[in-house]
Amino acid sequence: MSEREDLGLEDSPLSDFLGFELLLSEQDRDLLGSVRSFMTREVEPVINDYWTRAEFPHELVPGIAKLGIAGLAYDGPGCPGRGALVDGMVAMELARVDPSMSTFMGVHGGLAMGSIHLCGSDEQRERWLPAMARMELIGAFGLTEPDVGSAISAGLATSARRDGDEWVLNGEKKWIGNAAFADLVVIWARDEEDKQVKGFVVEKDAVGMTFDKQEDKIALRVVQNAEIHLHDVRVPEANRLQKAESFRSTADVLRVTRMGVAWQAVGCARGAYEHALRYTKERQQFGRPIASFQMVQDLLVKMLMNVTAATAMNVRGSQLQDAGLLADEHASLCKAHATVRMREAVGWAREVLGGNGILLEHHVGRFVADAEAIYSYEGTREINTLIVGRAITGESAFV
Template identity: 60%
Template sequence: MSVRQKRIDPAAVEGDFYHIKDLLTDEERKTLDRVREFMVNEVQPIANDLWIRAESPLQLREEIRALNITGTYADDPSVAPRSYLLTGLIGMEMSRVDPSFATFFGVHGGLGMGSIRECGSPEQKERWLPQMVRWEKIGAFALTEPLVGSGTSRGLTTTARREGGTWVLDGEKKWIGNATFADLVVVWARDEADEQVKGFVVEKGAPGFSADKLEDKISLRGVQNAHIVLDHVRVPEENRLQNANGFRDTARVLKVTRGGVAWSATGCSIGAYEAARAYAVEREQFGRPIGGFQLIQDLISRMLGNITASQAMVARMAALHEQGELNEAQAALAKMFCTSRMRETVAWAREVLGGNGILLEHNVARFFADAEALYSYEGTREMNSLIVGRAATGLSAFV
């Protein structure tokens, strides 16, 4: 074996330069290995095809259920308890292979189930969450509107009006992942009576509810985003999330899922890095692999630096969450930082491949495009920076 071969660190090849995965217990590592095997064997072979056809991997529902990683032990005793670190690394592992799959999974298990878990009554949790754990019902989360994105806390235009034992919802939502096929859509609307944002679970087939797939996306094409119209949709009081009585309750859900996006962004960076590194050691120019040229090695080291810094941040975020100390600003900083570093990393990966970087066959192009959606959703960089800035100065810069 040559000296050069002896110096290759498998963890560096996989983008885990500081061995973050060594923080897991042996049992947790086995779970993560099962997820990796599933992603490599089941998702990776179809990822580009699903991206081209703009389809979600609904055919894998049974296989996903068998992984036993959807939801929490509190949702259903059949779910094995997981640390926040393992949960984050699972999201990272998914995004490392296919950010669209990670988002499809996260919308259901994070935003949809998370809304019910955080804001539902005990009866509502028992009614819906076990079915969602088993993927018998798929969830979606409808907050963003055609004309209201970052300003949802104050500018939500979808309305809810109570009429006896039912609520009437009117309005529109946009960019709602999974909504074209979801069985349960958590719709956030402003109560006309007290002007507070409340959450409602709209079940599939409700009269007046329509969800049309958004066409011609250039990012996360494997996620079915929808434009929703609510035209006098009647929702029974028992479908109103009983502990969602203001936007602060919505923000509790977003705090957790913003952290999840930070993990996914880190995974997207790793996927792009791994594809670029593999290409660099195989592609030859001027009689030698391009990975042996200084400028390529500079890009490789920059990518590893971004990935490692992001991993360190999200691992610490997971520890704070485990201790019950994670706050909104810390989650916002992780989302802001990791998605910004991701954007740099996927661009450098595309640069390593030159013209081949825009071809799906080398995978980098998919990570490059998908990064744009991860960068924008769950709060733009600018909005998250204002959350962090408010925490740092004690002064709000929100309009």
Template identity: 60%
Template sequence: MPNIFSSLKNAYQLFKHIDFNQLDALSKKVDLPKMVETISSLDEKQLSAMMKMMGGNTKKKELPPIEGDFYHLGDEALKDADRELQLKVRAVLEKDVKPLVNRYWNKAEFPFEIIPKLAELNICGLTYQGYGCPGKSNLMEGILAMEMARIDTSVSTFFGVQSGLAMGSIYLLGSEEQKQQWLPAMQQFKIIGAFGLTEPEVGSGAAGGLGTTAKRQGNKWIINGQKKWIGNAPFAEVTIIWARDLADDEVKGFLVKKENPGFVVEKMQDKMALRIVQNGLITLTNCEVDEEDRLQNANSFKDTAKVLKMTRAGVAWQAVGCARGAYEAALKYTQTRKQFGRPIASFQLIQNHLVEMLSNLTAMQTLCFRLSQLQDQGLLTDEHASLAKVFCSMRTRDVVSRAREVMGGNGILLEYDVARFVADAEAIYSYEGTKEINTLIVGRAITGFSAFV
């Protein structure tokens, strides 16, 4: 009797994963009573081995977490309160922003419903002292820029224009009265700002002479010209306009309100990247601006460059976020996508792509961490920021390309997220100084010779 029970028990263990149709087909090919008798003679170790061979062991394989910070730089560098803020921002972005971005990116519209969510986080103007700003480190600001770009580069660009370029111009170059007037409301997103430097015919050559001009007449300035690619401009309440003073040929900055006479904004259409960002073509026709709205401490392009140096580090962090988002999406996909009966993550060529992506990403993160440390120590130079921008924007291109490759045809579908990162990486590569211009800034620093024409 015990032998019968043992035989039945072992047979049940072996056949419980086989359905009736499979069992019926099996009975036509083998002598089942004889098989049961054979199974009864197996000990537990032999039975376990046979079940494993037949796929009877259904224990789910534990996979490592999907983590783009392979060297745990954030864990080591951030204080507890800052780490808590990073994770809080990440949670809001995952819950309230990520579900929206593909739909708005596809429509080339901005999700205004996310603005109150960003305001609640109290992270705008993160590094500034006073005016309602948190006064955090540049490292913390960079990490949060990365967190935003990890979800969507357009959202991080919107935030960077508001918090960095627009508020930064006022914070660095405005009078105390101007800071008090604008910064507290902008910090809470009650006023949205834009930054107007680039022109239809002047991009990298802004330092050599802007086409937009300003002429003082009494207590007013008359501004004429055009600005192009101006993020947030179609809905901004105030735009920092940079213009060449006809009296001394120096670049000066102006706080131009959307209701100022002679100020017109046209939304740019048909972009293939950063489609959530609302870029504007601004036309200024005898636009009148009061002297009190001129940035009082912006007297040359060297002053404008102070703002660009500060924000260029943030763009390098954006590149890290874009690459990290693509890497993590691709890794998750390869762990679940099966071909030839196995997850494609188990294939050697796929693993090679993933490791190449992670290597680039980790190098970018390490570079940006050091960049932000230099910034916090007051040691940041133009060439430091330019080197990071050059390297990170180039490596991001490589990461997103490999991410798309491991996903095959699905890599071009918005629902898998990587397609957005592929397109947006092209925008990061060009804005805040092209690869060539930033290369020449670094080249000048290391050789002592300027190669600018």
């Protein structure tokens, strides 16, 4: 029996060197194994083709729905309520095979369902969450705008005007994942009367809401981002998220989903590392596998150190989230650290493969490209360091 079998890790990926999966209950480990099996069996063989064509594999959605992972951490109506740690590891497992599919689920099950779970009334949660958990309705999250990204809290320009029992929305959104095919889009807009940011659930057929799919991306090409144009879109008061009264509500959603992105970063790094490790055992040079070369082993171990360190930090962040103790600065530290370590790791994986590292057939090139998007969204490294810096110094460096 090998050492990994002694630890009960024979079914775990080689990137889980210290056995973090052992922190999960048996039930949660079984779920993680089911996700891993589905991604390996159904997604990995086809994802390069979809990535090349910048299309989304809609036929895989029913299989993902059967896994029961949408809104995994939430305890709202119809939601699994399994906790943040297993939710994070599932996001990591998805990204280990394809960061685009992890992003798709992060937008739907994290941002969209999270907005309704955290900011919706009991009636709204009952109305939308069960169908979203079954993935009968797919959600999107409309916050970022063409002219403002990191400064969205102060610069959000999309407007909302109350008109009787309806709200009239006008504005533009950009980089909205899933928007090209979503059934529900959570739109964040500034109330013209009190100047506060409020959330609205807009159904896909709403008159005045149109979409332009964003083309020619070099990262997360499977994710269907779109620009949203809102021209006098009327939304009933019943679709205004009743507990969202300021940008603080938006920040509450982003805090927990930022942890999800930190886990996606670890998954992206793990995927690149595992493909590189397999490659070094198969690739022969000078009559022996390159895995036997000192410089190659050095790169592999540096990748593993990054993956392991980022996983450890994320585990603690998710434990704090499960305990109700996760603060903005905790999530920001995890996201900043994980994405920096990811960027290094995928670069080293590309280096190990040499020229083959840019060929999709070896997968590593896809992880290198996708890492660039994960590095920037849900708060750039700079923004996250300023959030942590404010927490440790007591001084705000935001302009």
